[in-house]
Each structure stands twice: as C-alpha cells, then as structure tokens.
Amino acid sequence: MSAPSLAQACAALLRRDLTLAWRRRGDIAMPVLYALIVTTLFPFALGPESALLQRIASGVVLVTVLLAMLLALDALFRSDIEDGSLEQLVLAPQPLALMLAMKILAHWLATALPLIVVAPLLAGMLHLPAAVMPVLLYSLLLATPLLSLLGAVLVALTAGTRRSGMLLALMLLPLCVPVVIFAAGAVAAAQQGLPWLAPIAWLAAALVLLLVLAPLACAAALRIALDA
Amino acid sequence: MSKWIPLWLHKLGSPPIFYRFAGVLRPWLLTLALLLGAVALYGGLVLAPADYQQGDAYRIIFIHVPCASMSLVVYGVMAFASFLALIWRIKLAEVVAMQSAPIGAAFTFITLVTGSLWGKPMWGTWWTWDARLTSELVLLFLYLGVIGLYHAFEDRRQGARAAAFLALIGIVNVPIVHFSVNWWNTLHQGATLRLLGPSKIAPAMLWPLLTMMAATQLYFLASLCGRVRSDLLDLESGKDWVRKLASGSRGP
Numbered sequence: 001m002s003a004p005s006l007a008q009a010c011a012a013l014l015r016r017d018l019t020l021a022w023r024r025r026g027d028i029a030m031p032v033l034y035a036l037i038v039t040t041l042f043p044f045a046l047g048p049e050s051a052l053l054q055r056i057a058s059g060v061v062l063v064t065v066l067l068a069m070l071l072a073l074d075a076l077f078r079s080d081i082e083d084g085s086l087e088q089l090v091l092a093p094q095p096l097a098l099m100l101a102m103k104i105l106a107h108w109l110a111t112a113l114p115l116i117v118v119a120p121l122l123a124g125m126l127h128l129p130a131a132v133m134p135v136l137l138y139s140l141l142l143a144t145p146l147l148s149l150l151g152a153v154l155v156a157l158t159a160g161t162r163r164s165g166m167l168l169a170l171m172l173l174p175l176c177v178p179v180v181i182f183a184a185g186a187v188a189a190a191q192q193g194l195p196w197l198a199p200i201a202w203l204a205a206a207l208v209l210l211l212v213l214a215p216l217a218c219a220a221a222l223r224i225a226l227d228a
Numbered sequence: 229m230s231k232w233i234p235l236w237l238h239k240l241g242s243p244p245i246f247y248r249f250a251g252v253l254r255p256w257l258l259t260l261a262l263l264l265g266a267v268a269l270y271g272g273l274v275l276a277p278a279d280y281q282q283g284d285a286y287r288i289i290f291i292h293v294p295c296a297s298m299s300l301v302v303y304g305v306m307a308f309a310s311f312l313a314l315i316w317r318i319k320l321a322e323v324v325a326m327q328s329a330p331i332g333a334a335f336t337f338i339t340l341v342t343g344s345l346w347g348k349p350m351w352g353t354w355w356t357w358d359a360r361l362t363s364e365l366v367l368l369f370l371y372l373g374v375i376g377l378y379h380a381f382e383d384r385r386q387g388a389r390a391a392a393f394l395a396l397i398g399i400v401n402v403p404i405v406h407f408s409v410n411w412w413n414t415l416h417q418g419a420t421l422r423l424l425g426p427s428k429i430a431p432a433m434l435w436p437l438l439t440m441m442a443a444t445q446l447y448f449l450a451s452l453c454g455r456v457r458s459d460l461l462d463l464e465s466g467k468d469w470v471r472k473l474a475s476g477s478r479g480p
Contacts, residue, residue, distance in 0.1 A: 153397065157390045161380040170376050171394060174369035174401075177362075217397065224314075224389045 009094045010102050017106035020079075027075070031068040032114050038064045039122045050127045057126035058136055058187035062180060064122065065115050065140060066147060070169055072111040073151040076103070077159055077222075086159075090226060100222070101215040104152045112144035128191075135190040135200075139183040142203040146179050147172075149207075149214035156221035179203070241320050243460045244469040250453035257453065261446035264439050271436030285349050290436055292342040294444040295335045299367060300402055302332030302448060306374070307399045310392030320456075322388035323463065325395060326378050327455040331448055333371035340364060351415060359408040360416035367405055370398040384463065 004012070021028060042060055046052060080086040089099050119140055120133055128136065154171045161167070186199040239245050272290035279286040309325035312318055343361065344354045355361065374391045381387030409418045429437070464470050 154394070157377060157393060158380065160383075160386060160390070161377075162382075167373075167376050167380050170369065171373040174366045174373065175397070177366055217393075221390070221393055224386070224393055227386070 003093050006094060006098070009092070010098065013099055013102045014106055017103055018109065021106065021110035028110055028114060031072045031111050032118050034071060035064045035068040035115055035118065035122060038067070039125055042126065053126045054128060057123050057128035058132070058191065059184050060126060061119055061122050061128075061136065062140070062143070062183050062187075065119065065144065066176065066180065068115055069112060069144065069147050069151065070172060072107075073148075073155050073172070074165055074168060076107050076152060076155045081159060086222075087226065090222065096219040096222070097215040100152065100156075100218045104148055104215070104218070107152070108145055108148040112148060116140050116144060132187060132190045135196050136187050138200055139186045139203065142200065142207055143179050143183040146203065146207050146210055147176055149210045150175055150179075153214055153217045153221050156218045157225055159222060159225040179206070241318055243320060243464050246320055247457055247460050250457050254450050254453040254457075257446050257450035261443050261450055264443035264446065268436045268439035268443055271439065272433075276433045276436055277430075282350060285346065288342050288346045290440050292339060292346065293437060294441045295342065296339040296364070297441060298444050298448055299332060299336040299339050299364070300406060301445070302328050302335060303367065303371075303395075303399070303402055306332060307395050307402075310395040313392045314389060314396070319385070319463070322385060322392065323456050323459050324452065325392050326388050327452060327459055329371055329374045329378070329391075329395075331451055331455070333368060333375065335444075335448075336364065336368040336371060340368065356415055358415040359412035360405070363401060363405040363408050366401055370401060374398070
C-alpha cells in the first residue's frame with residue numbers, strides 16, 4: 001500500500017475533522033450562545049445608557065469572543081486522545097506539524113467562524129456604530145486565528161493532564177494580552193476617526209509569524225506531553 | 229560530548245555530586261547575602277540622604293529595584309535551564325528550572341507590592357495600567373502558569389518538561405518588561421541604572437542599591453541550592469545514595 005500524498009493526507013484530515021464537527025452541530029452552537037448571553041449581561045450590569053455601551057462595545061465583543069474560544073479550545077484534542085487517533089497521527093509518516101495545522105484550521109472553522117458571523121449582532125446590541133463594524137470584523141478575522149494557534153500550543157502541552165480547563169486559562173490569557181491590545185486598539189482608533197491600519201498590520205504580521213511557528217511548537221509540545 | 233567542556237561540569241550534573249556541592253555552597257552564599265543585605269539596608273535607610281522631592285519615601289527603591297531586576301534574571305535562569313532540560317534531558321536542569329519558578333514568582337510579587345506601596349503617596353494611586361506595571365503583572369501570571377502546569381502532571385519529569393516548554397514560550401515577555409519604559413512613554417520612570425555610561429543617580433544612593441542587587445542575587449542562588457537539594461532528595465528517593473544518606477551513614 002503506497003502512502004497518500006501530502007495534499008491528500010491534509011485534505012483527508014480536514015474532511016474528517018469538519019465531518020466530526022458537523023455531526024455534533026450542538027457543540028458548534030455552544031460558544032455562540034455563550035457569547036450571546038455574556039454580551040446580554042453587560043447592559044444589565046452597567047445600565048442601558050447607549051453612550052457608555054457604545055464606548056465599551058468593541059472591548060466587550062473582543063473579550064467575549066476570546067473567552068468563548070477559550071472554552072472551546074479544551075476540546076481541540078480531547079476526543080482524539082480518548083479514542084487514540086492522536087497517537088496514530090503522531091506515528092503517521094506525514095509531518096506532524098502540518099497535520100496539526102490542519103486540525104487547528106478545522107477547529108478555527110468550527111468555533112471561531114460562527115463567532116465572527118455573530119460578532120456584528122453582538123456589537124449591534126451594544127450600539128457600536130455601523131461605520132466601525134468592518135474594522136471590528138478585520139481585527140476579529142486576524143485575532144481569532146492568532147488565539148487558535150497560541151491556544152493549540154498550550155492545549156497540546158496540557159494533553160497529558162487530567163484537569164486542564166482553568167490551567168489553560170491561566171496559561172493562555174497572559175500570552176494573548178498583545179492580541180487583545182492591538183485588536184481593541186484598531187477598533188478604538190476607528191471609533192475616534194483615527195487611522196487604524198497600523199494595529200491591524202501588527203496583528204497580520206504576528207499571524208504570519210505564528211502560522212509558521214505555532215504548528216511546529218504545537219508538534220513539539222504534543223511530543224513532550226504524550227511520551228509517558 | 230565535545231572536549232572543551234571540563235569534566236567537573238559533567239560531574240556536577242549528577243544528582244548526588246550536585247547535592248553535596250550545593251550543600252557546601254549554600255551556607256557561604258546565605259551568609260554573604262545576609263551580610264551584604266544588612267550593609268546595603270544600613271547604607272540605604274540611614275546613610276543615604278533623603279530625596280529633595282520625595283523625602284524618605286524613595287527609600288523603597290532599595291527593595292523594589294533589586295527585586296524587579298531579579299524577577300527578570302530568575303526568568304532568564306529558568307528559561308536557560310529549561311532549554312538545557314529540553315535539549316539534553318538533564319534531570320538536574322529540570323529541577324533547577326522548576327525550583328526557580330516559585331522564587332521568581334515571589335520576587336515578582338514583592339516588586340508589584342512595593343511598587344504599589346510607593347505609588348500611592350507618589351502617583352496618588354495603588355495601580356495604573358502603565359506598560360511597565362502591566363508587563364510585570366503578565367510576568368507574574370507566566371510564573372504562575374509554569375508552576376501550575378508543572379503540578380498538573382502525575383509524572384513529575386514529564387510535568388517539568390512541559391512546564392519548561394511553556395517557560396521558553398513566555399520568554400518573549402522578558403524584553404517587553406525590560407524595554408517597556410523606553411518603548412512606551414507612560415507613568416513609570418525610565419531606566420536610571422546603566423551598564424554603559426554614567427547612571428542617573430547620586431553615588432550615595434547608588435552604592436547601597438548595587439550592594440542590595442548583589443545581595444538579592446546571592447540570596448537567589450542560596451535559596452535555589454536549598455530548594456534543589458530537597459527536591460533532588462524527593463525525586464531520587466528510591467536511589468541508593470539517598471537511602472545511604474537517610475540511614476545516617478556517610479554518603480557516596
């Protein structure tokens with residue numbers, strides 16, 4: 001039996017993960033519902049004054065999306081560890097980093113994309129001006145893959161542990177401070193009518209860097225966490 | 229292994245030899261650290277003149293600045309030991325990296341607390357979202373993440389390797405903390421001490437500060453020796469040399 005080509009292997013893994021995600025559509029809806037409910041709580045807590053909500057809208061949406069992704073990250077490798085398919089992936093002749101990149105891509109498509117789709121709704125609930133909406137979407141489009149990539153490395157590190165939920169938050173949140181700063185900075189600049197391209201460019205640069213490095217780091221972390 | 233590394237350095241990597249070495253070193257380091265610390269405190273709290281603007285409140289720098297510098301130095305030590313542990317799987321390097329983390333976290337915590345105590349009378353606030361303060365807080369979280377990850381594993385060596393990897397990822401924050409006062413112009417003052425060129429501080433205040441920095445470094449080494457010794461005993465508890473030590477006969 002000849003080994004499949006690299007592109008075939010990537011496509012097969014992507015198709016498998018997306019099929020698995022589609023079979024459990026309820027799980028995809030959970031982060032979206034979570035983000036919706038958290039955003040709804042803010043007007044109750046702070047009062048429905050529209051000037052205040054407008055000012056905090058972008059920050060609230062960004063942090064809510066970040067937390068929703070954090071909750072979903074835990075599941076990135078869990079089912080694969082339980083049924084042993086992750087070990088098969090480590091043993092496969094294809095480069096592990098590339099395979100993990102495909103898994104991260106599938107996870108991003110299944111969890112972050114729905115969140116980005118509802119982000120305008122969340123921002124609208126907090127009266128974010130429509131003119132700023134595209135900037136919010138750009139920054140989310142760049143920030144969410146960054147979080148997925150960073151998170152995947154840390155999830156891989158905790159793969160060998162039993163209780164990883166709170167630990168993951170403790171490890172991930174300090175590392176994603178710059179992402180939040182630049183993403184929120186872009187939207188805040190746009191809201192004040194200032195040029196917002198510089199923070200977006202920083203995010204894009206960081207994304208390019210992590211696209212190369214994070215899968216490699218993820219593979220190294222997984223090897224550390226799995227060799228018992 | 230290449231020839232340029234002397235043999236005694238290889239030998240030092242073995243737990244029983246390092247255990248004895250650290251045991252000999254530790255009292256000297258601790259005595260020297262306490263002595264220098266006492267001299268520096270006398271120089272800083274009694275001999276140094278009061279500041280013309282801040283009065284006596286500035287004297288907290290004799291604690292704050294050495295601890296702040298140690299919070300970064302200890303991270304550097306931890307990251308270097310982590311690197312050694314990941315590449316060559318040296319057991320001693322894993323222990324050194326993991327035992328550095330709580331000491332570094334303590335130094336970072338002291339830095340934040342003393343800075344906050346000084347900030348209330350001087351800046352009028354306990355805390356501000358300034359670049360230096362925030363990045364130092366992130367450093368504390370990184371230390372806590374490393375400690376948490378280490379303890380989350382059942383197998384301690386595996387936990388040490390995973391936490392070492394996290395320590396290496398987190399090292400991007402160290403230059404951010406160090407250069408934050410140059411990169412962002414915020415409330416925290418810029419660098420006063422310089423390696424190159426004259427420092428912007430009066431000599432009567434400078435020498436206690438430098439002495440205190442030396443004292444904290446020695447204290448860190450002494451504390452590390454002690455922690456590594458007890459952790460080695462725990463880790464190697466099944467081995468022959470520990471059993472001999474515990475049964476009271478002279479060690480190997």
